[in-house]
Amino acid sequence: MRYHRLMQRLFASIAAAALLSGCAGTLPVSTSETPLKVASWNLEHLAARDGQGCRPREEADYALLRRHADALGADVIAFQEVENRAAAERVFDPAKYEVVMSTRPESVRGPECRGLSGRHIQNQAVGFAIRKGVVWSRNADLSALALGNPNLRWGVDVTVTRGRPLRLLAVHLKSGCNSGRAPTDPDCPVLFEQGPVLETWIDDRARTGEAFVVLGDWNRRLASRGDAFLAEINDGEPAGAALTLAGGGRQANCKARYREFIDFIVLGTNAAERLEPGSFEEYVYGAPETEHPSDHCPISVQVRR
Template sequence: MVKPLIALTLSAVFLLGCVGVTPTREADSLKIASWNMEHLAERDGEGCSPRTEADYARLRDHAAALNADVIAFQEVQNKAAAERVFDPALYDVVMSSRPTSTRSGECRGRPGLFIQNQAVGFAIRKGVPWTRNADLNALALGNPDLRWGVDVTVSHGRPVRLLAVHLKSGCNSGREPTDPDCPVLFDQLPVLEGWTEARARDGEAFVVLGDWNRRLASRGDAFLSDLNDGDPEGSVLNLASGDQAAGCKARYREYIDFIATGAAATARLESGSFEEYVYGGSAEADHPSDHCPISVRIRG
């Protein structure tokens, strides 16, 4: 009886292995994440956050530990930089089509280092069906240094439309018209609202995720309030982080990175699936980026 039992056990293991083709998925869900990678450059020693090969190796390890099917990323120089972290044998890398930024000055507080292109994109695990939609280039407001939104549709069962964004920095709260950054951010609002409303009218499940550079979860935030006017039905955005405090940096307890879901996508969120990945609990000084990835699971 021993041999049949062993054979049965091995068969069960084999069948489980066949079922678990994509180990990150639980049942019929996809893990979707956002990660600002802090000036990720193509080459060692360049950009405002110069890195060594060992640093890129650590980032690859963290990407593996994050274990997401789809990652919206920000502050990445180009596709080659992204592929230093997201192995092209494992991921499809989708980059913004925006021409390379003209900014080239010294990095703030880092003499001798020069700012490089900051682009938005996605890393999509091989085997996840996806299609690309036109970039939301209007988010740049005609400014070659503002970021475009990157728009993809992924499918694991039912499709979900994802827009990766990196909005204007410098206006993380309030609406002060004398602040040069706030009018720019609020000029981006109707562009973003136009996209979310179009998705709602078409009955699509959609998610906007990335670095919003804004404390949207603050009570009565003007930006989110304007965005969530409730017209049309289904366009109101839900912040997947809810009222959780951020844990990435001791100084900053409010998120500025968000995964925001429209009504149809909100209905497909796995309860309690929101996570902030704080680099395995490593000391803040050892974090490989000044942002921590966030993620949720969405059912197919």
């Protein structure tokens, strides 16, 4: 058994290396019987043009992101911190993916970029990259998540309809309140105002019996024992609204300094019943942190159709 596991890991490493070297230019073929691989990836200030934004990149950097996107091998990727469709399509090749962007108007100029004097945070949008051949439809964006603030992100809502329907909501919640609930912290009250908006969406899906997943950058250590934010949205009512954190208490390995996830794939009851056991993965870049193409690593699960 140990030898079998070692050989599996060896073959997986060889396959990943082939993808990153450009030997494999196509995504895995998926059928209606194979599980749907769903992922989330914060792309860290992804701008549309070279040299722009708080994380200036050149063509080689975009090419590296494209190779990682292909190596991830997901059918649906919820992404965050992307300036616009043009930026997304520099990573998710339009020949392979359909890009679905938030319809929120571009945000006003944000605060100054950390460590880059004179540069300011650009529009940060949420969206999906959906592999060609996956059948899907769009639902109205969850604009209420912005709380009327033009700089807070909307949720993007799609339904994948090949096999049994699966409702997916991509989110990027307020940053700055990753644990606790300090009333004097200006970020925590905002995050906790977003909670009831999210809970309403969850409860509405549960009442209609939908299988649903909420995924993205929650900016919150939801897996911490007794997390107050998770407790508020996960009261188990109505039936079907009980939430499962994919990966449970797994330790994050993307960055040595941060061992708790803030990116999560959260499943409602019906979706959790279709979750492939042991399918949660954190995709690590296989390079020193200083060479990571984003400050977040993708996470993914497989859901039976």
